[in-house]
Amino acid sequence: MPVFTRLRQLPDPTDPVSGDPSPEAGPASAPEPAAPGARNAPRAWPAALRDRHPGTVRAARWTVTALAAALVLGALLLPNTSAALRPNRFTRVPVEAIIGAAVLLALPRRRPRQAVAALAGLALGAMTILNLLDMGFTDYLGRAFNPVLDWELLDDAQSYVRDSMGGAVAAGAAVGVVVLVLLVLGLMALATVRLGNLLDRNRRTATRATLVAAVVWVLCSGLGLELMGMPVASDRTATALRIEVRRVRDTLRDEAAFGKEARSDAFGNTPGSQLVPDLRGKDMIFTFVESYGRSAIEDPITAPGVDRTLDARTTALAKAGFHARSGWLTSATYGGSSWLGHSTTLSGLWIDNQQRYRTVMAGDHLSLTKAFRKTGAWDTVGIMPGVQKAWPEAKFYGLDKVRNAFQLGYRGPKFSWSTMPDQYALEAFQRLEHGRKRDKPLMSEIILTSSHQPWAPVPKMVGWDRLGDGSVFDAIQKAGTKPSDIITSPDRSRAEYGKSIQYSVTALTQWLERYGDDDTVLVFLGDHQPIARVSGEHASRDVPVSIVAKDPRVLDRIRSWGWTDGLRPAHDAPVWKMSSFRDRFLTAYGSTPHPKEG
Known part of the structure; x- marks a missing residue:
């Protein structure tokens, strides 16, 4: 081949396609061959960008x-x-x-x-x-x-x-x-x-x-x-x-250990005739108030309004013949997972996670509410406005009947997460269950939800005779604060939280004034503290608990507990673990232990 021809086949250093590769590409990179007939085509864009900039x-x-x-x-x-x-x-x-x-x-x-x-x-x-x-x-x-x-x-x-x-x-x-x-x-x-x-x-x-x-x-x-x-x-x-x-x-180990603990029960073999004999003939009402924690009573923002409400309601109940004693329980949960607080209080077991909850619900441990059913002396019912699907836990709690959110006749608006205002739920309880004639007294478990986060909008009290199907709350709900208005403000959230607790306590105690009698006994407590944004980063897990009755013998039975008179527990009132309440309550009202081993 002539020398001239061979030289023409050498790469042209000025050719953008066949020239030396960019220094950025490194020694291993090689130029891409140009398409036929496109010897002067521009270089691909990454390489061109490297060359130009x-x-x-x-x-x-x-x-x-x-x-x-x-x-x-x-x-x-x-x-x-x-x-x-x-x-x-x-x-x-x-x-x-x-x-x-x-x-x-x-x-x-x-x-x-x-x-x-x-x-x-x-x-x-x-x-x-x-x-x-x-x-x-x-x-x-x-x-x-x-x-x-x-x-x-x-x-x-x-x-x-x-x-x-x-x-x-x-x-x-x-x-x-x-x-x-x-x-x-x-x-x-x-x-x-x-x-x-x-x-x-x-x-x-x-x-x-x-x-x-x-x-x-x-x-x-x-x-x-x-x-x-x-x-x-x-x-x-x-x-x-x-x-x-x-x-x-630790979770896997706890599952096995707790299973054995749940099978043991100090009152597991107690016959019905020896359970709560000192409460026979009483209409028993166990009520959980959502997020009702120590912060509601002691926080600088929420306490003034809540304390005034508790003191005013104590006075109003006293005029109606009711008296109360109150203390503190340390909840098994915080900020949410209310069912853990409910089950801990009523089972006497420390239930602080889902695995423990599932274990207890699948077993036959004696719940406090089931103890009343076991006696055969009470009808039992659950009022659950927060339940919107199947609730098999009713069997564990010993409830003959459960009325969920769709079975209370409510036709008004939702208040954020809460399906209905507490005042309406309590009036529905009176209309459907408590006010009916029956052969036995009634044991009820009621869950009040109006104080559930995000505490906006908060219901307001209306005349009890105006409640109807709940439509009266339409205007209140529309005029209320929107969740988006307070959810980013801790101070506004705390203020609205306090208002929700005032509302729930007022609704419950007004119901008791209106419909309670000499044989009505109300036990109400919080399930847990509100979230840290409201209760504070280092808040305790304590919740208030109160027992209210007209019959002085009911409160005399718990005199040794050292609880505070009235609905507002003193700061230094006794603090118990929530899991201890069941056994203390059963013992105070005459139940005889017959242990069941795990």
């Missing part, structure tokens, strides 16, 4: 890398409570980053390194999601998320949002949560892969930097050095992982 491309790359590093470091240092979200939490050196860099540098091949980096990113993303769940559960329920038991509560959370804010908001929130989870997992995996590739391209420098970081971490840890009040050496993610593993292990 190399500084911009380089800055973008380093920006993305910096964001990836910030995302990974932030996830490694992220606390699991919103109260701990402070700048000093993110000024530490995470040992997990050092170990991760060392592992990636030790892998000799590209594909295994990228696979390990992606898996590490997914694991870190999962830990981030657990930390976010811990934040939410701590703010609302006063405890961390349990990865074994609490997934089913997410469905309850969606139902709460739907009932409080509407179906569109609930659907949007559900979609948002799914998108957030996918973004966290995907971005974390991409970030760790990118950082792994950066380590490989700069292996020598990265190795030296990793060794230096390891030495610095060990020295800071050994010397206990702090920056902005926090240790410089951090093992936050490793510690969180150990806690999660321990939580799972």
Whole structure:
């Protein structure tokens, strides 16, 4: 072949297609062949962009890398409570980053390194999601998320949002949560892969930097050095992982241990004739007031109004011949999961999680309400305006009949989550059950829901003879505060919460004035404290409990308890665990223990 011909076949350094590859592409990259007849076609857009704006491309790359590093470091240092979200939490050196860099540098091949980096990113993303769940559960329920038991509560959370804010908001929130989870997992995996590739391209420098970081971490840890009040050496993610593993292990162990505990019962073999003999002939009413906690009586914002209401209602009841004594119970739950408080009070067992609740509901442990049914001397009924689906728990509670939200005749508006105002539910109870002639006295379990978060709008009292089918509440509901108006304001939420407790207590005690008689005995209490946004970050789990009756012998039976006279318990009144109430109550009113072994 002539020399001239051979020279023509050499690449033209000025040709944008056949010229030397961009320095940014590295020695391994090769130019793409031009299509036939398109020798002078422009280079593909990424390469062209690199050629025309190399500084911009380089800055973008380093920006993305910096964001990836910030995302990974932030996830490694992220606390699991919103109260701990402070700048000093993110000024530490995470040992997990050092170990991760060392592992990636030790892998000799590209594909295994990228696979390990992606898996590490997914694991870190999962830990981030657990930390976010811990934040939410701590703010609302006063405890961390349990990865074994609490997934089913997410469905309850969606139902709460739907009932409080509407179906569109609930659907949007559900979609948002799914998108957030996918973004966290995907971005974390991409970030760790990118950082792994950066380590490989700069292996020598990265190795030296990793060794230096390891030495610095060990020295800071050994010397206990702090920056902005926090240790410089951090093992936050490793510690969180150990806690999660321990939580799972303890949950699995607790399931077996609690099963045996639930099968034991101090009154399990007591015959009906020896249960609550000192209350025979009394109409017994056990009422739970939603979110009625110690904060309602002692918080600076809510207490003035609630205390005035309790004192005024104590005086009004006394004029009607009723007297009360009140104390404190420490609830098994906080901020929500009301059924745990109900079941703990009535079973005498400490039921603070879903697994324990399922275990008790499936067994034959004697509930306080079932004790009345076992005597054969009472009819039993449940008034459950918050129940909107099948409720098999009625069997455990020993209720002959349950009236749910759809069986009380209500035709008025919902008040956020609450299906109907407490005043209407109580009037329906009177009309459908308590006011009917019967051969036996009545034992009732009533759940009042108007004080359920988000406490907007709050119902107002109307004339008892105006209640009708509940339509009278239309104007009150429309004129009330909207949840969106208060949900971001702790102070407004606390104020509206206090109003809701005032309303519920007023409705209940006015009902007692109106319909109670010499043989009516009312036991009412809160199921749990309101959420931390209202009760405070370090609030107790205490709730008020009161027993009200006309017959002085009823209150004489609990004189030794040391409770406060009236509806407002003193600050230093006795505090018992909620699980102790059943046995104390049964004993006070003459029940004879006949233990059943587990």
